[in-house]
Amino acid sequence: MSKIGRRWPVVVAVALALAAANAAPAGAAEIDDLRAAVTDARTAATQATQRYMDAVNRLEDLEVQIAAAERDIAANRETIARLSGLARDRAVTAYVSRGTGAGALDFARPLDRLRRAKLLEQANARDNAAIEQLAVATDALAAREKDLRVLRADARTARDQRAVEQADLDTQMQNAQAALSTFEERIKREDAARQEQERARLAAQLQASSQSGRDYASAYVATGLICPIRGPVSFIDSWGFPRATTGWHQGVDLMTPRGTPNVAAVSGRVEMHAGATSGNGAWLYGDDGNLYYYFHLDAYEGGDRRVQRGDVIGYAGNTGDASGGATHTHFEVHPGGGPAVNPYPTVAPIC
Secondary structure (H helix, E strand, O other): OOOOOOOOOHHHHHHHHHHHHHOOOOOHHHHHHHHHHHHHHHHHHHHHHHHHHHHHHHHHHHHHHHHHHHHHHHHHHHHHHHHHHHHHHHHHHHHOOOOOOHHHOOOOOHHHHHHHHHHHHHHHHHHHHHHHHHHHHHHHHHHHHHHHHHHHHHHHHHHHHHHHHHHHHHHHHHHHHHHHHHHHHHHHHHHHHHHHHHHHHHHHHHHHHOOOOOOOOOOOOOOOOOOOEOOOOEOOOOOOOEEOOOEEOOOEEEEOOOOOEEEOOOOEEEEEEEEOOOEEEEEEEEOOOOEEEEEEEEEEOOOOEEEOOOOEEEEEEOOHHHOOOOOEEEEEEEHHHOOOEOOHHHHOOOO
């Protein structure tokens, strides 16, 4: 986040900040239009998804029917081949070999002639049944082959329709993404403008109430924070004060009774790190992109984890190089995770 611009006269800065706070949000109508565009784009994408899935389901159903038709055709062809062979074999047996066991008959005798006629009658009956089954199977084969041709034609049409719906779905998804990106970018610009107004307001407030004689007009001010101490607290601008262990003071000492809860000033991820200088320290990687240090804690609350703004992360103490001194929390602000800046302009308006 960028620093506040050139120094303004205190009265003018406060007036501008109050006017900005009371004014209607800039671009509210535009944002509403963009939000509506996102909703419309999502609706269109959902409808395109429904049409695409309908096309997919239609094609899948046809594929199932095609597979069933192909199985039926294969079974009919097998039946036709079997019945054709059976009819042929029985015809040969009945009319060439004169039936099973016919060679043992004496057709000059009346009884044998009757037996021969009976055998031929039975063979003919079986042949007729086989021929009838053969005719049924042949008709069924022709019908299923016709069905298959129709199904395959329908499947080609369904594939073409699926391709059309897929292309439309791709387009609608791109439109939805574009609408969402435009909306999010506009919101970011709105948030950035709001943060700049908030920085200006805080800087003007700080400048108006400052007792130290320092100029905070161009100071960095992190916004959207709450006081890291939940309880009684007092502090001054101790940035740059000499320190034996570190050379100079890179934070602000928030004086508070032992055991006072320290809370996450902003949502993010907290990690616990103990050291000789920091004592029990907590590193808060804020969702705002900044890094915040809490040093000299008496005890931790929980371990490394994700926290929301206001969650307790530890309790004030005097561990590390603060041992033997007054209990307090050494608090640092590192914009973007980089070098520390004076945290006093950030905490003065909120603690």
